[in-house]
Amino acid sequence: MAITKLNTYQPLTEQSAISMAVNVGIFEDGSLLTCEEIGDGNLNLVFHVVERDSGKGIIIKQALPYAKVVGESWPLTIERARIEAGALNLQRSFVGDLVPEVYHSDPSLAVTVMEDLSSLTIARAGLINGNKYPRLSDDIGTFLANTLYFTSDYALHPFRKKEYVKEFSNPELCKITEDLVFTDPFFNSETNEFEEELSGDVQQLWDDFTVKLEVAKLKKSFLTEGEALLHGDLHTGSIFVDDQHTKVIDPEFAFYGPIGFDIGQFIANLIFQVIASPGEKEPILHHIENTWNVFSATFSKHWKESGDAYTKVNGYLEYVLEKSFQDSIGFAGCECIRRTIGLAHVDDLESIEDKEQRLKAKRACLNLGKKLIVNRKHILSIEELLTLVRSYSE
Amino acid sequence: MAITKLNTYQPLTEQSAISMAVNVGIFEDGSLLTCEEIGDGNLNLVFHVVERDSGKGIIIKQALPYAKVVGESWPLTIERARIEAGALNLQRSFVGDLVPEVYHSDPSLAVTVMEDLSSLTIARAGLINGNKYPRLSDDIGTFLANTLYFTSDYALHPFRKKEYVKEFSNPELCKITEDLVFTDPFFNSETNEFEEELSGDVQQLWDDFTVKLEVAKLKKSFLTEGEALLHGDLHTGSIFVDDQHTKVIDPEFAFYGPIGFDIGQFIANLIFQVIASPGEKEPILHHIENTWNVFSATFSKHWKESGDAYTKVNGYLEYVLEKSFQDSIGFAGCECIRRTIGLAHVDDLESIEDKEQRLKAKRACLNLGKKLIVNRKHILSIEELLTLVRSYSE
Numbered sequence: 001m002a003i004t005k006l007n008t009y010q011p012l013t014e015q016s017a018i019s020m021a022v023n024v025g026i027f028e029d030g031s032l033l034t035c036e037e038i039g040d041g042n043l044n045l046v047f048h049v050v051e052r053d054s055g056k057g058i059i060i061k062q063a064l065p066y067a068k069v070v071g072e073s074w075p076l077t078i079e080r081a082r083i084e085a086g087a088l089n090l091q092r093s094f095v096g097d098l099v100p101e102v103y104h105s106d107p108s109l110a111v112t113v114m115e116d117l118s119s120l121t122i123a124r125a126g127l128i129n130g131n132k133y134p135r136l137s138d139d140i141g142t143f144l145a146n147t148l149y150f151t152s153d154y155a156l157h158p159f160r161k162k163e164y165v166k167e168f169s170n171p172e173l174c175k176i177t178e179d180l181v182f183t184d185p186f187f188n189s190e191t192n193e194f195e196e197e198l199s200g201d202v203q204q205l206w207d208d209f210t211v212k213l214e215v216a217k218l219k220k221s222f223l224t225e226g227e228a229l230l231h232g233d234l235h236t237g238s239i240f241v242d243d244q245h246t247k248v249i250d251p252e253f254a255f256y257g258p259i260g261f262d263i264g265q266f267i268a269n270l271i272f273q274v275i276a277s278p279g280e281k282e283p284i285l286h287h288i289e290n291t292w293n294v295f296s297a298t299f300s301k302h303w304k305e306s307g308d309a310y311t312k313v314n315g316y317l318e319y320v321l322e323k324s325f326q327d328s329i330g331f332a333g334c335e336c337i338r339r340t341i342g343l344a345h346v347d348d349l350e351s352i353e354d355k356e357q358r359l360k361a362k363r364a365c366l367n368l369g370k371k372l373i374v375n376r377k378h379i380l381s382i383e384e385l386l387t388l389v390r391s392y393s394e
Numbered sequence: 395m396a397i398t399k400l401n402t403y404q405p406l407t408e409q410s411a412i413s414m415a416v417n418v419g420i421f422e423d424g425s426l427l428t429c430e431e432i433g434d435g436n437l438n439l440v441f442h443v444v445e446r447d448s449g450k451g452i453i454i455k456q457a458l459p460y461a462k463v464v465g466e467s468w469p470l471t472i473e474r475a476r477i478e479a480g481a482l483n484l485q486r487s488f489v490g491d492l493v494p495e496v497y498h499s500d501p502s503l504a505v506t507v508m509e510d511l512s513s514l515t516i517a518r519a520g521l522i523n524g525n526k527y528p529r530l531s532d533d534i535g536t537f538l539a540n541t542l543y544f545t546s547d548y549a550l551h552p553f554r555k556k557e558y559v560k561e562f563s564n565p566e567l568c569k570i571t572e573d574l575v576f577t578d579p580f581f582n583s584e585t586n587e588f589e590e591e592l593s594g595d596v597q598q599l600w601d602d603f604t605v606k607l608e609v610a611k612l613k614k615s616f617l618t619e620g621e622a623l624l625h626g627d628l629h630t631g632s633i634f635v636d637d638q639h640t641k642v643i644d645p646e647f648a649f650y651g652p653i654g655f656d657i658g659q660f661i662a663n664l665i666f667q668v669i670a671s672p673g674e675k676e677p678i679l680h681h682i683e684n685t686w687n688v689f690s691a692t693f694s695k696h697w698k699e700s701g702d703a704y705t706k707v708n709g710y711l712e713y714v715l716e717k718s719f720q721d722s723i724g725f726a727g728c729e730c731i732r733r734t735i736g737l738a739h740v741d742d743l744e745s746i747e748d749k750e751q752r753l754k755a756k757r758a759c760l761n762l763g764k765k766l767i768v769n770r771k772h773i774l775s776i777e778e779l780l781t782l783v784r785s786y787s788e
Contacts (some may be wrong), residue, residue: 153618183703209708227618309611314607
């Protein structure tokens with residue numbers, strides 16, 4: 001096997017991925033290695049390299065210079081590989097094993113070499129198959145509290161925080177969210193995709209200026225409020241799980257934004273399960289409740305360690321948590337809508353085979369989404385949110 | 395005269411400032427030039443270079459590697475010279491002659507060579523002397539509307555805006571504001587300075603947790619909300635005026651922050667005049683009212699040209715203006731307090747010779763400041779603000 005060293009960017013092949021695994025010192029020269037490209041191919045190549053004798057594996061992820069989701073016509077710089085590796089390393093310093101270990105990264109090749117998670121399952125797929133993953137909400141609640149608190153102004157010296165804001169400036173991937181989450185689904189945009197039967201519901205949404213005004217405010221928050229370093233794409237497809245482990249992957253959308261965005265996206269993706277799943281809904285509802293409760297309890301615990309004088313002022317923590325809760329609900333509402341009628345759909349809904357059932361579930365997501373967006377300041381507790389979600393899943 | 399060219403940073407002298415004026419091509423070699431250092435010396439050297447025969451003048455401003463206000467012990471990088479020159483050039487593209495023209499800038503020498511404004515007066519000094527400057531609020535209202543709108547997400551492509559956010563990341567000068575405006579005056583900090591007679595009032599402020607909670611929220615906004623490129627230090631000492639001209643100078647504190655901050659600081663510095671001035675108060679009250687009215691009318695006019703789909707949604711402009719108004723009032727309240735008991739005082743108050751009168755004016759500023767901070771969401775129009783300000787100036 002010829003071992004060549006790449007110096008300038010080119011997409012890896014299974015062969016050159018093997019060479020890289022040896023070159024960066026993870027496997028010895030002469031090891032018997034197999035390699036398979038396992039990515040879903042939206043934005044990246046993902047190689048699984050395994051040493052045959054020991055069974056030891058690694059993942060090599062490489063950003064492509066375009067977004068495959070709409071063909072090569074959507075160019076995207078490979079800068080996001082630097083963001084992803086940087087975010088994984090920073091998150092790992094706050095949450096340990098809740099994110100994969102990065103063994104090596106090379107921004108110029110857009111490559112991140114990391115821990116093999118192939119023994120785990122993508123949470124979305126596992127939940128659709130009826131698994132409950134008892135650790136999921138404890139772990140994601142902790143992930144949210146630690147990553148969001150420790151990158152905020154409450155924890156960081158302002159110089160360090162402003163360095164991170166620059167390091168994680170992420171215009172290209174933010175633009176995808178700005179368009180696909182906040183704008184396109186609420187207007188008659190070419191990127192939208194929905195069954196013809198939903199046309200009436202969608203037209204009603206586009207004509208609803210109460211909803212649009214509230215989405216405008218939420219988009220403004222996404223554009224301007226640099227509260228903490230977000231994962232930026234925290235849906236159940238970005239989480240690997242089994243009954244004992246939770247690993248949050250793919251933070252290539254990371255940037256400084258409003259705390260509620262990560263929380264809201266995760267909650268919305270659990271809501272899809274509550275609405276779509278034919279099985280027992282209470283375990284998923286429990287995950288929603290527990291995610292918020294673990295987040296707020298853990299965030300509050302960290303808050304007490306802050307050196308910032310204002311964190312000692314009565315009512316300030318409660319203000320920050322209440323704002324984050326309201327924001328979470330609003331962002332969850334946007335996610336409910338965009339995953340139903342926007343460009344990127346979710347298997348939770350799409351895999352419902354019965355058409356009437358599927359349309360009913362999608363209408364529930366649309367209507368609940370609107371309700372969450374418009375009523376976010378009047379839903380005063382996680383219990384009230386659960387009651388509302390239940391009422392849309394019957 | 396020996397003409398030497400500087401390559402590395404060193405503080406200019408009157409002699410080397412003259413050399414620079416020739417080297418950058420503003421005056422011909424052999425011109426008869428005089429030079430005087432005219433800075434107030436807080437953070438910078440300021441040289442006034444004049445050609446004797448033509449009378450033509452320029453200003454050479456150089457950042458010092460420390461803040462003189464507390465001696466050389468407060469180090470400060472010269473990075474702010476790059477920020478200032480960049481902000482002046484960008485602002486000039488939106489407001490034309492309302493800011494001085496930059497002829498030359500050199501970030502490595504921390505030097506900005508610009509238009510001579512020595513025929514004008516610093517607005518604070520002129521107002522204290524009883525001048526009314528009829529153009530002041532028209533011009534500052536326009537300056538605010540244009541600089542804040544055209545650097546916002548409503549006007550800029552998101553990629554461009556995020557480039558500016560990085561370019562104008564300004565941790566050191568923001569930290570000065572974070573400490574001296576938002577934190578120190580509200581706690582028993584060494585930097586505070588006030589007459590002993592105010593001790594009781596100050597202790598009352600420090601014990602007032604309602605005020606402190608609202609200041610915490612305003613500081614959070616300053617730290618996290620990147621709505622537009624602010625001037626960052628828009629008090630009446632940063633404005634040169636005569637009856638026909640207004641020139642906003644010194645944007646070295648420029649960074650992406652909440653729109654209301656610039657508006658609030660300017661209004662607060664007019665409020666000092668209303669409270670302190672023995673003369674007619676109505677012309678200054680008119681400037682406060684007109685600043686807001688010109689700002690909001692001009693901002694609204696620009697808004698109608700925006701390409702952002704959400705700017706067409708009914709109620710969104712009103713939401714943005716209302717938020718900016720409430721923020722302005724809150725930030726004005728912080729400025730009222732910090733200029734009374736914090737590190738940096740204002741001549742409007744300090745120049746009141748009669749001690750009882752001075753203490754009365756300072757107490758009015760303190761109490762009005764608290765009121766503005768706590769009640770900012772309940773003051774619903776600029777007229778209501780004027781009524782409130784009047785009631786504290788009697």
